[in-house]
Amino acid sequence: MEQIIGVTGDLFRTAANLLFLTAQGEDVEYEPGLFRDTVDWISRRSDMLLELMLEHLWLVILTLIIAVVISVTVGIIISYYESFAQTVLGVCQVLMVIPSMAMLAFMVPLFGIGFTTGVMALVLYSLLPIVRNTYTGIRELDPAIVEAAKGMGMTERRILFKIKIPLARPVIMAGVRTAAVMMIGIAAIAAYVGAGGLGELIFSGISRGHQPMIIAGAIGVSIIAIAFDYLLYYGEKRFSVEGRTKEG
Amino acid sequence: MAREIWKWLGIPLIMIAIAAVIVIYSVNNPTDSIVARMLTYERVFRVIREHMGLLLVSMTGAIIVGVAGGIMLSRPSLYRIGRVMETFVNIGQTVPSLAVLALFYTILGLGFNVAVFALFLYSILPILRNTFAGIDGVEHNIIEAARGMGMRPLRILTKIELPIAFPIIVAGIRTAIVINVGAATLATFIGGGGLGDLIVTGLSVHRDMIIVNGAVIAAVTAILLDYLIGKVEERVVRWA
Numbered sequence: 001m002e003q004i005i006g007v008t009g010d011l012f013r014t015a016a017n018l019l020f021l022t023a024q025g026e027d028v029e030y031e032p033g034l035f036r037d038t039v040d041w042i043s044r045r046s047d048m049l050l051e052l053m054l055e056h057l058w059l060v061i062l063t064l065i066i067a068v069v070i071s072v073t074v075g076i077i078i079s080y081y082e083s084f085a086q087t088v089l090g091v092c093q094v095l096m097v098i099p100s101m102a103m104l105a106f107m108v109p110l111f112g113i114g115f116t117t118g119v120m121a122l123v124l125y126s127l128l129p130i131v132r133n134t135y136t137g138i139r140e141l142d143p144a145i146v147e148a149a150k151g152m153g154m155t156e157r158r159i160l161f162k163i164k165i166p167l168a169r170p171v172i173m174a175g176v177r178t179a180a181v182m183m184i185g186i187a188a189i190a191a192y193v194g195a196g197g198l199g200e201l202i203f204s205g206i207s208r209g210h211q212p213m214i215i216a217g218a219i220g221v222s223i224i225a226i227a228f229d230y231l232l233y234y235g236e237k238r239f240s241v242e243g244r245t246k247e248g
Numbered sequence: 249m250a251r252e253i254w255k256w257l258g259i260p261l262i263m264i265a266i267a268a269v270i271v272i273y274s275v276n277n278p279t280d281s282i283v284a285r286m287l288t289y290e291r292v293f294r295v296i297r298e299h300m301g302l303l304l305v306s307m308t309g310a311i312i313v314g315v316a317g318g319i320m321l322s323r324p325s326l327y328r329i330g331r332v333m334e335t336f337v338n339i340g341q342t343v344p345s346l347a348v349l350a351l352f353y354t355i356l357g358l359g360f361n362v363a364v365f366a367l368f369l370y371s372i373l374p375i376l377r378n379t380f381a382g383i384d385g386v387e388h389n390i391i392e393a394a395r396g397m398g399m400r401p402l403r404i405l406t407k408i409e410l411p412i413a414f415p416i417i418v419a420g421i422r423t424a425i426v427i428n429v430g431a432a433t434l435a436t437f438i439g440g441g442g443l444g445d446l447i448v449t450g451l452s453v454h455r456d457m458i459i460v461n462g463a464v465i466a467a468v469t470a471i472l473l474d475y476l477i478g479k480v481e482e483r484v485v486r487w488a
Contacts, residue, residue, distance in 0.1 A: 034354065097426055097474045098467040101433035105447040105463035109456040185344025189434065193451070202350045206437055211354045218347035218354075225342045 034211060041212035049201070053220060056197030059187050060228075063119050064180055067126040071179075072172065074127070075134025076160065085135060092128035100125065100186045104193050118187065118195025125186055126179035133175025137168030170236060177232035184225040188217075198224070256479060260472050267468040274457050283455050291446075296465065298360070298441035302432045303425075303473075306367035310424060314372045315417060318379020319405065330380050337377045345370060345431035353438040363440025367431055371424040378420025382413025415485050422477045429470040443469070 042049060078085040095103075103124065107117040141164060149159045165172075191199025201217030204210075271292055278284035321330030352366040386409050394404045410417075436444030446462025 094471055097429075097470050099430040099433040099443075099470050101430075101444050101447055102463040102466035102470070105451070105459045106467075108451065108459055181342055185346065188344050188346045192448075199346065202346060203437070206350065206353065214350045214354050218350040221347045222343040225344055226339060229342045 034215070038212040038215045042216050045216075049216060049220065052196070052198050052200060052217075053224070056184070056187055056199075056221070056224065059115070059118060059122070059190070059195055059197055060180065060183050060224075063122040063126070063183060063187075064176070066119070067123045067179060067183075068130060068176060070123065071127050071130035071175075072134050075131045075172075076138065076165075078131070079135050079138040079164075089128075089132055089135065092131050095124050096128040100189050101192075104190055108193055113194040115195050117193050118190035121190060122183050122186055126183055129175040129178040129182070130172065131175075133171045133178075134168065137171030138164050140171075141167055173232070173236045177229065177236060180232055181225050181229050184221065184228060188221045259475060263468050263472060267464050270464050271461055274461050279455070279457055282453055283457050286449055286453065286455070287446075287458050287461060292461070292465070295441065295443055295445050295462075296469075298445075299432055299443045299466075299469065302360070302364055302367060302435055302440060302442050303428060305364050306371060306432075307425060307428055309368045310371040310375055310428075311421060313368075314375025314420070314424070315379050317372070318376050318417075319383065319410075321376075321380050322383040322409075330384075334377060334380065337373045341373050341377075345427065346434055346437075349431065349434055349438050358439035360435075360440050363432075363435035363438055363442075366438075367428055367435070370431060371428045374423040374427070375417070375420045378416050378423075379413065382416030382420075383409045385416070386412045415481070418477075418481050418484050422474070422481055425473055425477055426470070429466075429473055433466050 074088065078088050100121070103121045104117065107121050111117045111120055145163060145167070146159060149163050154162065187195065187197050188199035188202065191197050192203055198217045198220045201213050201220070205213030205215075205217060274283070275287055275289060275292070278287060320326060321333055348370050349363065349366050352362055356362045356365065390408060390412070391404060394408050399407070432440075432442050433444040433447065435442045436448050443462055443466040447459055447466070450456070450458030450460075450462060
């Protein structure tokens with residue numbers, strides 16, 4: 001881990017230096033500007049930036065795993081018990097509408113300040129997109145397919161694992177993508193209650209009035225969010241293509 | 249009739265009552281002198297007023313600019329720019345709200361106006377996209393038929409395209425409001441005030457009572473607004 005940070009930090013620093021030089025031009029007098037300050041700051045503190053970035057990713061990925069396990073299970077359960085479904089989805093909807101700052105604030109008296117609080121709030125937030133997509137993914141399946149499986153003598157469990165989940169997978173993936181992108185943004189806010197990550201840069205930058213720090217934090221978070229969005233988008237596409245070729 | 253009104257106002261009234269009870273209880277029974285000083289009726293009302301100010305100004309602006317911009321971009325002459333805009337809006341929506349507020353702070357400084365401006369720009373995105381997509385999604389045959397009946401472009405827009413796109417536009421406004429209410433609680437970090445003030449104060453003086461009050465009011469405001477917009481949306485969908 002240390003080595004990875006070291007090597008990537010060096011790369012980062014070289015890239016930043018190159019940028020810095022091109023921005024400076026040849027023998028142009030050094031003029032302090034926001035852009036140059038930021039590049040300068042990033043090149044000096046790239047180690048810290050990377051560490052915070054990894055912390056941010058760790059928070060998001062850990063939460064995502066917990067959230068996927070819980071939400072997919074809940075989604076599958078409510079696809080069997082129709083009467084629960086609307087209530088559960090309604091509760092999830094309300095959870096998602098609550099402002100993230102308020103949700104984190106509710107968690108502080110319960111779990112104190114720190115990583116756990118962030119994880120709890122993020123898990124609650126990501127329930128809706130994944131639960132809803134699992135539920136609709138399973139419900140919208142062609143009933144004929146399920147009937148055929150039943151006719152072949154498959155047990156309910158085999159139908160679930162061999163038919164329903166594989167076919168609903170693209171829809172579930174879409175939900176995971178929505179949840180992941182949302183989580184990256186909320187994880188930045190969770191830094192305020194001590195969950196760590198790039199949000200720390202933004203908050204300490206604001207309280208010190210140190211603009212390069214804020215910009216590095218804000219752009220870092222945005223880049224992570226956009227990158228996740230694209231990566232999961234391609235993942236989604238691959239999954240759906242796979243489903244189609246197996247079917248046809 | 250009475251039942252109809254209860255159906256609309258029942259849940260909001262119960263939620264407002266719960267929030268009011270919590271606020272009144274905490275103001276009258278503060279756990280210590282710090283809470284007593286930080287949590288007063290004046291402060292709570294001021295914070296709510298600021299929050300509503302943030303929401304109203306930014307949302308009104310965003311709805312006007314978003315819908316107008318969406319209509320403009322869906323015209324044939326600007327259609328290409330509209331397509332490009334869709335991509336940019338999708339990327340822009342991926343950027344977290346805290347990052348948007350923080351970036352505006354570095355450019356424009358602290359204050360209520362900066363927060364309103366950032367919220368305004370951030371909530372234009374879903375409205376703009378949905379207006380464009382809604383008008384773009386109107387079937388070509390319908391417009392052809394209207395043109396065949398001798399309708400002018402302006403009449404086609406107001407009589408055909410906008411009514412058909414209306415539910416989608418309202419859905420965009422709902423998304424924008426939910427995002428905006430959430431982001432408005434973050435305005436406190438760049439000096440915009442609002443309900444985030446209470447939460448942040450509570451966190452920094454370690455008094456759970458203040459935190460819970462701020463969080464409850466913020467949550468109730470958000471749920472109420474979403475509920476009301478949801479009802480309006482239902483109406484609109486039924487009507488369309």
